[in-house]
Amino acid sequence: MTVSTDDLVVDIVRTLEKQGIPRDAYQLGREFDPEALARLLETGGDSVEVRLEVRGVSLVATNHGVWVTDDPPSSQPECPKCGLPVAAVVQLVPAYHTAYPCGCRVEEDLLE
Structure with a gap:
């Protein structure tokens, strides 16, 4: 499955908005490199799962999407x-x- 940077960013922003984090509260480019994350997910296939935290919200990103997790990042x-x-x-x-x-x-x- 191809993971585009734009789709990944939109997915992360929408997930954060559902958690009550407004778009002007963060800059994704300062939290992580969206292009590098998209390349990692695209080339890693189904075996790659990336956990990240943006403004206190723990996220899991795979090539199938982004969702919130209750597991705090280690x-x-x-x-x-x-x-x-x-x-x-x-x-x-x-x-x-x-x-x-x-x-x-x-x-x-x-x-x-």
Whole structure:
């Protein structure tokens, strides 16, 4: 299923509005990168589920849609190299894993 950035943003905005969060209370581009999220959902297939929080509302995004969850997002682990919070671990080649957003090289199981 193709996930367009525009459809994803509209889905997130409508979901947040249903929770009483007005459009002028946040800027999605400052909360996360909508284009990167859309690419992740599109390329990851049915196995990818992204949990994010916008203004205190916990959301789950998949290539099938966005919905509110009662599960609070887990606290972000700290990077073992620099101590900054790690939002994701990016794998560009099989043996190389990079913490995001700091860019430090880390073990692949950091977020497990």
